[in-house]
Amino acid sequence: MSVSVELKGIGQSYPPPEEGGEMVEVVRDVNLTLGSGINMLLGPSGCGKSTLLKLMGGVRPYNVASPTAGEVLIDGEPCMGPHDDAVMVFQTYANRPDLSVRDNVALPFRFGLWKKRVPKAEQDQRVTEMLESVGLAEKAELMPAQLSGGQNQRVALARALVLRPRILLMDEPFGALDAQTREEMQHLLIKLYKQQPCLVVFVTHDVTEALLLGDRVLVLSTRPATIADDFEISEPRPRSQTWSRSTEATKMEERVLNQLHESSSGKGSVRVSI
Amino acid sequence: MWNPYQELPSGTRRGLGIGSVSLVLVIWAVLSGLSLVAKAKLPAPWECVDAFILLAWDATRGESLLWLATKASVMRVLVAGVVVCLIGIPVGILMGASPKVNSALSPLVDPFRSAPIVAIQPVMVMWFGIDELSKILFLFLGAVVYLIPMVRDAMQAVPRTYYISARDLGASPWEAIRHAVIPMAMPRIADGVIVSISVMWTYITVAEYVNAKVGLGQLIANSKRMSSMPKVFVGIFVIVALALITYAGMTWLKKKLFPWEAT
Numbered sequence: 001m002s003v004s005v006e007l008k009g010i011g012q013s014y015p016p017p018e019e020g021g022e023m024v025e026v027v028r029d030v031n032l033t034l035g036s037g038i039n040m041l042l043g044p045s046g047c048g049k050s051t052l053l054k055l056m057g058g059v060r061p062y063n064v065a066s067p068t069a070g071e072v073l074i075d076g077e078p079c080m081g082p083h084d085d086a087v088m089v090f091q092t093y094a095n096r097p098d099l100s101v102r103d104n105v106a107l108p109f110r111f112g113l114w115k116k117r118v119p120k121a122e123q124d125q126r127v128t129e130m131l132e133s134v135g136l137a138e139k140a141e142l143m144p145a146q147l148s149g150g151q152n153q154r155v156a157l158a159r160a161l162v163l164r165p166r167i168l169l170m171d172e173p174f175g176a177l178d179a180q181t182r183e184e185m186q187h188l189l190i191k192l193y194k195q196q197p198c199l200v201v202f203v204t205h206d207v208t209e210a211l212l213l214g215d216r217v218l219v220l221s222t223r224p225a226t227i228a229d230d231f232e233i234s235e236p237r238p239r240s241q242t243w244s245r246s247t248e249a250t251k252m253e254e255r256v257l258n259q260l261h262e263s264s265s266g267k268g269s270v271r272v273s274i
Numbered sequence: 275m276w277n278p279y280q281e282l283p284s285g286t287r288r289g290l291g292i293g294s295v296s297l298v299l300v301i302w303a304v305l306s307g308l309s310l311v312a313k314a315k316l317p318a319p320w321e322c323v324d325a326f327i328l329l330a331w332d333a334t335r336g337e338s339l340l341w342l343a344t345k346a347s348v349m350r351v352l353v354a355g356v357v358v359c360l361i362g363i364p365v366g367i368l369m370g371a372s373p374k375v376n377s378a379l380s381p382l383v384d385p386f387r388s389a390p391i392v393a394i395q396p397v398m399v400m401w402f403g404i405d406e407l408s409k410i411l412f413l414f415l416g417a418v419v420y421l422i423p424m425v426r427d428a429m430q431a432v433p434r435t436y437y438i439s440a441r442d443l444g445a446s447p448w449e450a451i452r453h454a455v456i457p458m459a460m461p462r463i464a465d466g467v468i469v470s471i472s473v474m475w476t477y478i479t480v481a482e483y484v485n486a487k488v489g490l491g492q493l494i495a496n497s498k499r500m501s502s503m504p505k506v507f508v509g510i511f512v513i514v515a516l517a518l519i520t521y522a523g524m525t526w527l528k529k530k531l532f533p534w535e536a537t
Contacts, residue, residue, distance in 0.1 A: 062438060063441070064439050087442050088439065090439060094436050098460075098532070107443065111446070113444040165280075264376045
């Protein structure tokens with residue numbers, strides 16, 4: 001599947017929080033072209049990662065203000081409105097507590113857009129397959145409150161992927177999970193990506209996670225965010241522990257950490273998990 | 275003792291509640307029984323019981339005044355309650371769904387939350403007469419000014435992520451409100467309904483003050499006029515009991531309808 005997202009000279013400033021203050025410049029002159037693959041977005045906290053991530057799905061007025069400079073191109077076309085094929089997954093799942101797991105995954109098919117696009121029989125089939133893929137087939141009739149955090153995040157992921165999006169935006173999706181569950185989810189993402197390759201942008205704090213998942217790693221500087229580093233990882237997934245301990249991987253890790261420390265000069269938080 | 279989160283055994287909890295109520299009853303009985311307070315001001319508990327029995331079944335007339343009054347008042351609250359929900363919930367949802375609608379309507383609604391609604395009653399009588407209509411309208415007004423802001427606030431309290439997520443998944447703005455925001459706001463909307471119906475019971479006496487042929491408020495007003503304090507007390511107790519029953523019923527229903535609400 002070919003898909004591209006291009007950010008051209010993107011700058012974003014927000015009005016001052018208090019009257020008479022100065023404009024807060026969050027993003028400065030970011031030029032970037034992303035293609036299919038898992039793109040990891042790393043940066044010190046509060047650096048504008050989220051703003052950049054939101055812009056990558058097209059400028060959606062309900063989610064992110066129009067950039068103060070530059071434009072977003074999706075498949076070469078300027079995209080200053082919501083884009084049908086971009087879906088975002090949040091750290092907080094956003095599952096409906098009053099719907100079963102199955103109904104949560106099928107939720108988008110209640111919307112006119114997808115009702116028209118996907119025939120009913122195919123909707124049911126997709127939902128069933130998706131539940132199978134994320135390992136929730138047995139739990140389809142349970143309610144979100146009966147699930148663990150990891151399982152809830154699986155529901156959110158299934159709900160996004162059931163639409164077969166071409167652009168999948170993930171805002172620190174596994175940030176709230178414990179280490180073991182996070183690892184399970186990372187493997188699940190690798191498996192799902194194999195089944196449904198698309199353009200993934202994955203925001204994380206975690207350098208290890210970035211090296212484990214990414215085809216490409218983008219490191220942002222502190223506010224205003226600019227691209228501080230950008231490199232590719234050719235090692236095929238799933239990546240073994242042996243690779244993680246190889247000189248290649250440790251060098252990459254050091255490179256990212258140095259960049260983060262340099263740009264954040266001690267501020268912000270960066271996590272390395274083992 | 276000073277631990278807000280202490281879990282009390284149900285025996286202790288009930289014991290303390292019954293104890294404090296009994297204490298008040300005893301003080302009441304002593305004050306009135308020993309005539310420490312004039313009988314005309316404070317009837318004895320047993321006089322109230324007598325009055326209750328007389329009102330519950332008047333053998334000479336062969337009818338239950340209390341039942342007729344209760345039926346009339348319950349009907350008024352019921353009708354007004356249905357209208358309050360039918361109008362208050364949609365208006366609150368629209369205000370909660372759009373800051374523009376909210377800006378336009380909130381100056382018309384919010385000030386009335388702290389307005390002396392009771393003072394509006396004569397106006398209602400002037401405009402809508404002294405019949406059923408003005409009574410229902412008064413109850414409606416008194417409650418709807420609570421319900422609308424509560425529904426609006428319930429909508430606004432839903433985390434924005436739900437709306438954004440639905441929009442991202444392809445929902446139109448209204449679909450996102452319909453399928454993501456409203457369902458999440460429902461438990462708090464139900465709280466709003468419970469509060470506003472409860473408020474109606476406090477307004478029922480005022481509503482029935484003018485030209486009510488029958489009703490608990492009318493019963494109280496008439497008994498006062500005839501200086502029958504025991505009957506006034508009975509009227510008050512019945513209204514309180516009805517309010518408690520309504521509250522308990524609605525709270526139970528809310529738990530049934532929204533079992534998923536975070537505890």
